[in-house]
Amino acid sequence: MKKTVTAFTLGLSLLASTAMAGDVRMMWYSDGVEGEVMKDLLARFHAQNPDINVILDEVAYKVVQEQLQIQLEAGSGPDIARVTNIKTLAPHWLNLTPYLSDPDYWRTNFGAYADWMREDGSDAITGFMTQLTLTGGFANKTLFEQAGVAMPGAGATWDDWVNASAEVAKSQGTAAAFAIDRSGHRISGPNASYGANYIAADGMPAPMDAGSKAFAEKLVGWVADGKMLKDTWVAASGSTYRAAADDFINAAIPFYYSGSWQIANLSSKIGTGFDWVAIGSPCGTVACSGLAGGAALVAVKYTKNPEDVAKVMEFLGSEEIVKEFSERTLFLPAHAGVVTKGGLKWDTKDPNVGAALDKFVSAATEVAPAAAALPSWKWASAYYGALVNRISQVMAGELTLDDAYTKIDSDIAEQVAAAK
Amino acid sequence: MKPLASILGAVIAAPLGWIAGLAEAPLRLWQRLTGKGGMIAFFLLPNMAIFGVFVLFPLIINIVYSTTSGSALFLSDRDFVGLGQYERLLRCDDYTNTLTCQEDQFWTAVKNTAVFVVVQVGLLISIATATALILNREIMGRSFWRAMFFFPVLLSPVVVGLIWRWILDRNGALNAALVGVGLDPVNWLLERGWAFAATIGITIWAHLGFYALILLAGLQAIPRDLYEAAEMDGTPPGRVFWRITLPLLMPNLLVVIVLSLIRAVQVFDEAYVLTGGGPGTATLYLTQYIYEVGFASLLKNPGLASAASILMGGVLIVLTLVQLGLSNRNEKKGKQK
C-alpha cells in the first residue's frame, strides 16, 4: 500500500514538473554558429530573468519541416520555434500583441515582414525574422582573374554570366561553369526576372507562364550542354533540397547562385583559398531580381505561459540583441531600426565578408514585385516543390519540357485541391 | 571469453530468476482459478495488447485514412472520399505509358521497385550462396571470416548510406582512386545505371552476412558422408553441387529468398540516404514515395500515402503467405520421406 502511494506521488510530481510554469521551450535549427550565439543570448536572458527557464531544443532542419506541423496539429509542440515555412503554418502562431509591453515597437521595426507569418487579413504580431535572406550569386574572383575573363558588370544578364563563367571553366578546367541550389525558392527570383508571376488575380496559383518557362528552358539547356553542374539538380528526386556550396568552396565552379546565408559558410570554409565576391542577381528581360526569405522566430498558440514567451521574444527582438545576433552570425538583420542606423560591426576578419553583405543589402532594392509577393503567399511552397520536382526530371531526360509544364500545373492543382 | 560470458549471464539471470520466483505463487493461484485458458490468456495478453495497440490498430486506421482526403492529420478533420485515392493512384489514360498516369511517380516507383527486387534478390542470393560455400571450406580463421561478413549487418542503415555516399560522390574516394590510376572519374550517383546499381550494391553489402550465415547453417547440416560417397564414385564437383548441396540446402534457401524478397520490396533507408531517389527518379522506390507524399513534403497528403501503402502491404502479405504455403509443403514433403 505504502509503495503504491509513493509511486503515485512520484508520478504526480513527474507530471507536475513537465508542465512547470516559467519553462519556455524553443525549437531551433542551425546552419552555422547561430545555435551557439542563441545559447549565449539565452543564458544572458536567464541571468536577468531567473524565474524564466528557456530550454533550447536544437533540432535538424528536417524536423522543423516535417515534424513540427504534425505536433502543431496535435495541439502540442514547442512554445517558440525558428521556422522558414511560416506562412503555411500561420494558423498555429500566437498573437503576441496583448502580452507585449510595447506592440508599436514591433510594428515599426518588424512590421514590414509581419504578413509573412500571419494568416491573410490578420494584424497579429506572431514573431520576428531572425534573419533576412536574399538569393544571389557568388563569383570566384581568383578563377576569373586567372582565366583573364572580365566579370560581367552591372546589368549583365543570366546568359552573360553563364557564358563568361563557361569561358572561365574552359580555361581553368573546372567541373562546370555554374550551379544553382536545388530548390524552387532559388529559381523563383530569376523566374521573376524573366517576367514570371505565380499568383493569379484571385490569389490562387496561376499556370506556368512565359517567364517561368523561359528560365526553365534555359536551365535545362545549361545542364544539357554541361554549363550547369549536373549533380545538384539531377542527383535527387522529389523536392529534396540540395546545395552546391561545397562545389563553389572547392573551386569546382566559378559562379554559384545561392543566397546571403552562405556568406558565413563560404568565409569559414574558403578562408584564404581564393577571393570571392557577391554579385547580386543577374538580369532577365524585365528585372534583376533575387528572392527574399529568411527564418522567423515565432510564438506558438498552444503555449501554457504566453507572458513568459512574450518576455523571451521581447528580449530577443530588442534592438541591441538583434544587432549583436546579426553581427555574430553574419546574417542580414530584419529590424528596421538596426538597418537604418547601420554601422554593424561584422564579427569576422575576412575582407570578402563585408563587401558581400553590402552587395546583398544593395541588391535587395532590385527585387521584382512578383518576387516580393512570394514570401507572404500561401501557395508558394506548392509551386516551388512542383518546379523542382519536374524540372529536374526534364534534366534527367525523363520528361520533355512540355510534359513538365503540364505536370507542374496539375501537381499544383492537386496540392491545392488536397489542402482544402 | 566463455567464462566471462557465463558470469555475465549469471549476474543478469539471478535477479530475473528471483523475480520469476516471486511471480510463482500468485500465478499458481491464477492457474487454479481460471484453468489452462486463463494461463494461455496470461501468456498471450501482454504481447498481444501491445501488438494490438501499436501495430494492428494503426494498420486499421491506415485503411480508414486511405478513404479520406485533405492535409489534416486527425481523422475527425478529414473528408471521406471513398476509393478516390485509389482511383487517383491507379488511373492512367494509357497504361503502356506511365507518363499519362495521374500519379506518374507512383508508377515510376512501382517499376523501379520491381526491377530492384528481381535483380537485387537474384544477386544477393547468388553471392550469399557463394560466400556460404567458401565459409564452409576448411579455411584458416573461419570464425573471423564468418564474423567479418556479418559486420555490416550491425550498422545502422543511415550509416551505411552515409559511408557509401561519401565514397561514391563525384568528389569521393572511388573517383580519387580512379584519377590516381589515370582513369576518368565517373559520376556514380548521376548516371542512371550506376546509381541504380549502387543502391543494389550497398543493400547487398549491408545484408549479405545475415543471409550467408543462414545458408552456412544449412550447409553444415548436410551430412559429410554424402560428399565422401560422391567422391568415391568420382562425381564431378559441379554435379555434386546440383545433386546434393542445392537440394539439401533448399529449406534454408527458401527462408533466405522470402526474407530478402520482402526486405527488397521495402527498400528505403540506405537508398534514400545514398541517392535521394535520383538521378531524376531513377532510384525512387515505393517506400520513399509513400514517405514523401505522406510525411516529408511541405504539403502532406496522408490519404494518398495510406492508399499506396495498403496496395504495397497487400503485395507483402501475399509474398508472406506464399512463403508459408511453400514451407508447409516442404515440411509435409519432409515428413513423407
Added chain:
Amino acid sequence: MTRAWAFLSRRRAGSNWDWTDIVTFVWLGAGLFIVFGPALWLVLSSLKSPAQLSEFPPTLMPYEARSVIVAGYENPLPLYKVTDDAGTRTLAEVRRVGTVAQMVDPADPGTIQKINIANRTPERDIGFSWSNYTDPFLKFDFLNYTKNSVFVTTMATLITLLTNSMAAFALSKYEFRGRGFVIVLIVATLMIPLSVILVPLYSIISGVGLINSLWGVILPTVATPTGVFLLRQYMLTIPYELLEAARMDHASEWQIYWRIVLPLTAPALAVLAIFSVVWRWNDFLWPLIVLSRQEVYTLQVGLNAYAGELNVQWHYLLAMTVMTMVPVVLVFIFLQRFITAGIAGSGLK
C-alpha cells in the same frame, strides 16, 4: 611476414592447389577490402577539418597546414612550397591578393616576394582534428543522449524478450481456438515497414500522451512479430513429452515456461537479444518523429541535429557517426561467436 604468408596460403589439408583455393582467397581478400575499407575511410574522414573534407581529390590521411611564426607578424603564417624560375624553396604566406600571393622567407622576414599562386603548394603534416570529437561533447549533451539510448535499448530488449517469449510459448505449446488466426495475424504483419503506419501510429502515440517520452519510442517496437515468429519456430522443436513429465511432477504452467522452455530456447533468445540491441540502438526514423526535446534525445536523433537547412556540418556528423558505431563494434568483437553460432543454431534452420 613468412608466417602471414603461411597463414594465408594454408589450404585444405592434404589436397592440392586447385582453382577453388584461388577463388577462396580472392573472395575473402576482396571481402576484407570491401567490408572494412569503407568503415576505415569513414574513421579517417571523421578526423579531417571542415576545409579538408570538401577537398578533391581527398587525401587518405587527415592533414593540417604547417605554419611558422615569423618575426614582425602577429599570427603564425602558413608555409608553402614554391617552385618557379628562381628555384624551389619554402616560403610563408603573408596575404594573398587575387592570383598573387605575398610571401616571405622566414629567414628574411623583411623582403616580400610576389608569387603566382599556381606556383605554390601548401606544406602539410598529418594532423587529426580531434575537436570534431571533443566539441560535440562540450557543446551538446552527448552523455545524456547516450544515457537515453542505453535506456531505450535495455528496456526495449528486456520487454521484447519477456513478452515475445511468453506469446511464443502460448502459441507453440497450447492448442486453443483462434490460435491459427493469431499466428496468421502475426505472420501477416511481420513485414509491414514502419513508414507505412507512420502517420496513424503518431496519432495514437500522441493520443496516449507519449510524445517526447522514451516509452513512446520503446512500446511500438517491442511487440515485434519477428521475435514471436522466431521464438515460436524454435520452441516447436522442444519435445512435448518434456512438458508432460513436468506436469506429472505438479509443476505449474509458469514454472514450465520459466524453468524448462526458456532455458532450452536460450540460443534463439540470444539471437533475438542481439538483434534487438542492434535494432534499437540504430533506430532512427521513429525516435526522430517522437522525440523533439533535447533531454529525451537518443544518440541517433542528437546526431541528426547536425544537419541544418542549408549546410550540413559534416565534420561533426562523421565524428559522431563513428561514436555511435563504437558500441556496435564492441558487440561485434565480444559477441561475434555467439551471434554467428546463435543464428546457425536457431530456428532459422
